[in-house]
Amino acid sequence: MNWRIRRWDLYAPLYDRFISFAAPRRRSLELAALRAGERVLIAGCGTGLDLPLLPAGLSVHAVDASPGMLRRALARPCASPVRFALMDAQQLAFPDACFDCVVLHLIVAIVPDPLACLREAARVLRPGGRIALFDKYHDGRGRPRLVRRVLNPLMKLLATDLNVPLPRLAPEAGLQLTHEEPALMRGLFRVARLERAPQMGVNSSV
Numbered sequence: 513m514n515w516r517i518r519r520w521d522l523y524a525p526l527y528d529r530f531i532s533f534a535a536p537r538r539r540s541l542e543l544a545a546l547r548a549g550e551r552v553l554i555a556g557c558g559t560g561l562d563l564p565l566l567p568a569g570l571s572v573h574a575v576d577a578s579p580g581m582l583r584r585a586l587a588r589p590c591a592s593p594v595r596f597a598l599m600d601a602q603q604l605a606f607p608d609a610c611f612d613c614v615v616l617h618l619i620v621a622i623v624p625d626p627l628a629c630l631r632e633a634a635r636v637l638r639p640g641g642r643i644a645l646f647d648k649y650h651d652g653r654g655r656p657r658l659v660r661r662v663l664n665p666l667m668k669l670l671a672t673d674l675n676v677p678l679p680r681l682a683p684e685a686g687l688q689l690t691h692e693e694p695a696l697m698r699g700l701f702r703v704a705r706l707e708r709a710p711q712m713g714v715n716s717s718v
């Protein structure tokens with residue numbers, strides 16, 4: 513198994529001790545305005561910290577590439593039924609347009625190819641469907657600041673890219689960034705709502 517995935521198996525027993533982020537998760541889900549009857553995908557669900565925050569009446573799929581993380585998610589309570597699967601968020605085994613909402617919390621900055629992850633989320637969303645995103649990213653304007661560039665190699669080795677240019681990648685993935693706001697650590701972490709526009713082809717730019 514590749515190291516990028518294996519490290520999450522190693523982090524899994526400790527993950528919930530260090531990571532919670534309940535408030536930004538709630539805010540991101542609030543922006544997505546989930547309604548009863550909707551089909552929701554959580555891509556890179558980790559230990560399932562989002563599951564208890566979901567309302568009842570949804571149909572939820574939760575996927576992750578790490579067996580260790582996914583095992584913990586299986587035990588997490590959720591008011592809606594959840595189906596779990598081991599899956600790469602950059603290559604989802606779901607048909608086109610089969611979800612109303614995709615939750616991307618702390619995953620786009622983790623995967624080797626963030627654009628592929630966004631494209632796959634856009635592909636499985638119905639036209640008009642939306643993405644609830646919570647992550648670190650760069651505004652895509654100019655070069656990231658020196659501190660971000662200096663820290664990034666170490667951060668990438670340990671877990672995460674600080675400089676994914678989300679606002680630039682979104683249109684390339686066929687998504688519109690309709691709202692974003694700072695969430696934590698003076699805006700290092702942000703929450704965003706993205707939408708697959710009804711008339712937009714998945715690979716077209718806006």
Ligand SMILES: C[S@@+](CC[C@H](N)C(=O)[O-])C[C@H]1O[C@@H](n2cnc3c(N)ncnc32)[C@H](O)[C@@H]1O
Nearest residue numbers: 520556557558576577578581599600601617618
């Ligand atoms: C920082 S954790 C975030 C977990 C969860 N979304 C959360 O908000 O707590 C990143 C997760 O992405 C998963 N992951 C890493 N690469 C992946 C990939 N290519 N496809 C799916 N999941 C992946 C890891 O196993 C880990 O569970």
